[in-house]
Amino acid sequence: MKNLKIKGFEFESCKEKIPYSLIHDSKPIRLSEEMTMALELLLWYVPNINSMQSSKNELVSSMDFDDFVFGICKEKMNLNNSDVCFLDDISPDVVNFYLKVLCPRDEKLILTRALNESKTDSLLRHIRNSIAHGCFNVVSDLFIGFDFKSSANKLSECSAIIKIKPQNLLKALLALEDEVTSERLAQIALQRTGYYVEKFGKYDSSHSFDFFVKKDDKNFALEVKKYNGFETLPQDEVDKLVRQFENISKDLIPILFINTSLLTDKSKERLLQEKIIILDIKNIKKMLNKRDMIGEIVKDSGAL
Structure with a gap:
């Protein structure tokens, strides 16, 4: 021994x-x-x-x-x-x-x-x-x-x-x-960076998102998307994402957690024009290490 x-x-x-x-x-x-x-x-x-x-x-x-x-x-x-x-x-x-x-x-x-x-x-x-x-x-x-x-x-x-x-x-x-799911991964990353997280239906049952997220005076609606059957998302799928975030409360900032390799530059630009924050794998990794990437993105994008 x-x-x-x-x-x-x-x-x-x-x-x-x-x-x-x-x-x-x-x-x-x-x-x-x-x-x-x-x-x-x-x-x-x-x-x-x-x-x-x-x-x-x-x-x-x-x-x-x-x-x-x-x-x-x-x-x-x-x-x-x-x-x-x-x-x-x-x-x-x-x-x-x-x-x-x-x-x-x-x-x-x-x-x-x-x-x-x-x-x-x-x-x-x-x-x-x-x-x-x-x-x-x-x-x-x-x-x-x-x-x-x-x-x-x-x-x-x-x-x-x-x-x-x-x-x-x-x-x-x-x-x-x-528990080893993208939803759980996103939840842990958010909690490690000081965000309050709950199922969105508890906040507003009239819209379908994965999580309601809050920190300080900012409220977010977060949706986790997984597309195993696509190399890149076709335009109609991008349109569906945009429509999903339409007509939500003006007090909510939309967040999309997605593998950005699925998105063309045109698709990314479209989502950003709609003021949808895109969280990718790199950002989630940084958040697991307690770096508030959402806060940084919000600060850097003056339109949000």
Whole structure:
């Protein structure tokens, strides 16, 4: 233990470790309801996997919002920064620390990443691999899994060690569908820069927008738009956006959160002429770092 050191990561110090084996005593292994549901989600339903049942979620694999998405997973799994590390490789000493005895406290993730792989995609890939290859067990109320390279029933290089509670894993997997959304991303970015945010219907049920947003003496109507089927938006879609913001209260400043790669220069100019603030991915990233891009845009555009 004294020779094990990973910067920023805390190994468990536990006197009463539980011995275990990766070989299951009873076959099939008895799993809790939470673990069974987590397995089903991992196999068929989590975003961006090769399954007919899997939905597409660009945020999960986005390197731009890597920390945002993985941060939600960590929160749901009750993990601190000191419980998680990403390494280029995992030494045999670290593997041996977890392989045959287990501290029944403290959930931990030790992961490697493929090139340009998001942290969340790495986590999902390694958990699925450990389950698919049978390199896991459930000890007390903890799932312990390893992602080994294997050949001829021999285990070699380890690329991940996962020690988590099944119920917390389930919470994280469900959050990928419910909370890892563009709407949630926009809401968090706004709140981090001091804006009050609520569902627009609570403010005014006669118009359909995603959020009513307020800061100081400025009120906003914010709409989040996702267009997976377009490379660039055709003119009729731009016209629809303009019409959506027509006839709203003069006290409201319209905001459109959209991937600006979808907009031609002509479309951007049209929206700006209609005094619609355009928030793009770069602006949202800056707001996640507590820079008030809406305030800057309002200040710079004297017409608003």
